[in-house]
Amino acid sequence: GQNIDQPTEMTATEGAIVQINCTYQTSGFNGLFWYQQHAGEAPTFLSYNVLDGLEEKGRFSSFLSRSKGYSYLLLKELQMKDSASYLCAVIDSNYQLIWGAGTKLIIKP
Amino acid sequence: IAGITQAPTSQILAAGRRMTLRCTQDMRHNAMYWYRQDLGLGLRLIHYSNTAGTTGKGEVPDGYSVSRANTDDFPLTLASAVPSQTSVYFCASSEKGAGGKDTQYFGPGTRLTVL
Numbered sequence: 001g002q003n004i005d006q007p008t009e010m011t012a013t014e015g016a017i018v019q020i021n022c023t024y025q026t027s028g029f030n031g032l033f034w035y036q037q038h039a040g041e042a043p044t045f046l047s048y049n050v051l052d053g054l055e056e057k058g059r060f061s062s063f064l065s066r067s068k069g070y071s072y073l074l075l076k077e078l079q080m081k082d083s084a085s086y087l088c089a090v091i092d093s094n095y096q097l098i099w100g101a102g103t104k105l106i107i108k109p
Numbered sequence: 110i111a112g113i114t115q116a117p118t119s120q121i122l123a124a125g126r127r128m129t130l131r132c133t134q135d136m137r138h139n140a141m142y143w144y145r146q147d148l149g150l151g152l153r154l155i156h157y158s159n160t161a162g163t164t165g166k167g168e169v170p171d172g173y174s175v176s177r178a179n180t181d182d183f184p185l186t187l188a189s190a191v192p193s194q195t196s197v198y199f200c201a202s203s204e205k206g207a208g209g210k211d212t213q214y215f216g217p218g219t220r221l222t223v224l
């Protein structure tokens with residue numbers, strides 16, 4: 001079966017750095033997305049990786065290792081507004097998007 | 110530009126009743142999707158449509174039906190609601206519908222409670 005694993009919940013301090021990991025076992029791989037979802041709201045697109053390496057976008061960076069079936073989302077200079085769930089999703093060989101259950105990130109002052 | 114709109118925002122429904130959740134996008138995207146999101150389970154695909162006039166089944170299609178008569182609208186119908194269909198329903202759309210980076214954009218969701 002297809003599986004995406006993320007930690008259920010993480011806690012970090014305002015101003016700090018946090019890394020949210022995602023491991024996947026899917027039938028094929030055609031890219032990986034990270035989405036942010038604030039409580040009671042819709043998911044919104046953060047990043048996309050299809051090649052190995054780091055993609056940086058402001059305070060957020062996403063890393064991919066296809067050989068290890070592994071990605072992480074790195075959030076720097078954490079702000080209270082970063083408190084949200086972060087969803088990892090993989091495009092499989094049928095170009096269907098397989099979603100992880102999400103990581104709830106709690107930021108403390 | 111509204112993006113994707115969903116209606117209703119929330120609904121309480123008696124078991125056995127028929128219900129249609131509406132979804133409209135104004136981005137002229139080819140593909141549209143319906144997901145349900147339950148605590149601890151993440152987003153699960155119910156049905157999808159890669160282009161107007163075609164639909165496909167996702168991971169959890171039972172008890173749901175869809176139609177795609179035109180590009181903009183993608184209604185989801187529960188023929189006879191059951192309590193296990195209590196969930197938050199998200200509609201999404203994407204430009205290409207197949208292959209490569211195909212970012213999905215989500216509507217605000219419909220919170221449905223079946224009693």
